[in-house]
Amino acid sequence: MREVGIVGVGHSKFGKMSGGTFSDLLSMAAVQALDDAGVKTGMGHGIDQVFVATMGAGILNKQSGIASALVDYLNLRPAMAETIENGPASGASAIKLGYMAIASGMCDCVLVVGGEMMRVVSGWEGTDFVATMLHPEAEYNYGLTLPAFAGLFTKLCMEKYGITEKDLSIVAVKNHENAVHNPVAHINVVPNLYCITEDEDAHIMNPYVAEPLRMYHCCPVSDGSAAVLLCAMDKADRFIKKPIKIAGIGSATDTHAVAEREVPTDLLAVRLAAQMAYKMAGLTAQDIDVAELHDAFQILEIVESEEVGFFKRGEGHIAARNGETKIGGIIPINTSGGLKAKGHPLGATGVSQVVEIVKQLRGEATGRQVEGAKAGLCVNFGGFGNNVVATILTKEEA
């Protein structure tokens, strides 16, 4: 298999897009990635394949076949083009497919763009759309949603491991603090921990969404896009920047109906995907310097940090309390602000996580840089953990 690297990254500002089409949103990140790599636009671009990751373009934006549209909009024809849908893990799945296309020898250069324009519908329509990834008869038809499952999961984790609402808020505040230094983050203000946990009005400022989860324990609904340009490492000389290597990729699935899982507080697919990625990279959890974990709900950052091997089972919240996941801590998590504060445009998220790790490994994460970072891990989580992709990036020594 050929080795694959990332030679260009692009990222739109996450938040609410005002004006423009979904193709415009995708194009913003795509051309940034091309510019970053020093690839000319128009004829002679040398891109063999474009993958577009989105979960809802067909439903929310009434636009299907978006990859074909984007290739034409960017004048990348006749490059091959496919749209990838794997729920909120679409982004990392598209990168995985890009990796496979190059590693197999079929392509030399692949552009991966992830995006979602979610704020074109009402909150309840958006909640309903995201819930369509649940089991249709055993879950969706009951009115269950992703926040509902996160609430059920959090309650059980609290009972089993002694996690508190304040622990979830500590993780949230840490991620908001990181996002202040990320110019593309959706939210650039930091909530006060006392005000959202202990103040007499805390229940008003931080109301329940799905007990015991409160507003500050859940990610916002965002529009946004992110892009990476992948290239065979042996063909990377034509680009401006030194490639960041994709050292390992793993993905795994779990039961569709959450109630069928043997241990309901486990995120088995996270563990298996991470183990596969570590094995491929020849690394362990101790070799990782920085991580982007899928914190659509703050409980997920805590449990994922255990499943990927950073902390023992039931100790992730204690590590967060002790500041071990802050920048400067033992293992900084979600330096970008995470889904919690950077935002979560579903199809963009997995690509956005990789963009952050590339910036960290290049030393370009101004204001939030993890000094000397050489290896980073991303976990992109689909459904309520029924399809997870883990990606490990490394900085190659000169």
Place this chain on the structure above:
Amino acid sequence: MEEKMYAYKCTACGQLHHPKHYVCKKCGNRKFEEVVLDGDVTLVTYTKVYNLPEGYMKPYMGFGIVKFTNGLVVTGQLEVENPEIGMKLMSTVGVVKEGIGKDYFGFIFKAI
């Protein structure tokens, strides 16, 4: 007609499933028989949700994951005042979603 909920029992190995699977998760067999799934349950976990999806005109709803005495674990709506993990409940069947021209039936867990 009284609505019922079912488990799907593998005709080869007896493994119970809910929801329905096309292939048995234990032995790979593809034939199942329906077994009525009702009775007492134990509450595994619960939540109360305040931002409901389209079609639910209520301020909030309760949901729970429960374990039947036969070992099956399922999710359903929860209509209990002060739920606690480990409490015994009874499983009932009712309308869990009102559709256009069709109502959807499912588990509603209530206090004994």
